Amino acid sequence: MKNNEKTGAAAYSLINALEHLLADTNRLVVWPPNAKSSAIDEYQALIDQAERITLKAKDLKHEVTGRF
Numbered sequence: 001m002k003n004n005e006k007t008g009a010a011a012y013s014l015i016n017a018l019e020h021l022l023a024d025t026n027r028l029v030v031w032p033p034n035a036k037s038s039a040i041d042e043y044q045a046l047i048d049q050a051e052r053i054t055l056k057a058k059d060l061k062h063e064v065t066g067r068f
Contacts, residue, residue: 003064006063006064007064010060010061010063010064013056013060014053014056014057014060017049017052017053017056018053020049021046021049021050021053024045024046024049025046028042028043028046
């Protein structure tokens with residue numbers, strides 16, 4: 001049962017992070033940045049956010065499975 005709870009919490013955490021990434025992506029589609037520098041900053045922030053999600057997924061996999 002404990003592993004099921006860990007898996008559920010990990011899945012919820014990832015879903016929440018992905019919803020935030022999707023919301024930020026949709027915001028940029030609807031309201032694109034006006035200046036080139038702000039566009040670069042906004043899109044770099046999306047890339048950083050996606051990288052953090054990937055690392056979080058790997059960490060949660062290791063925590064739940066106990067394997068690397």
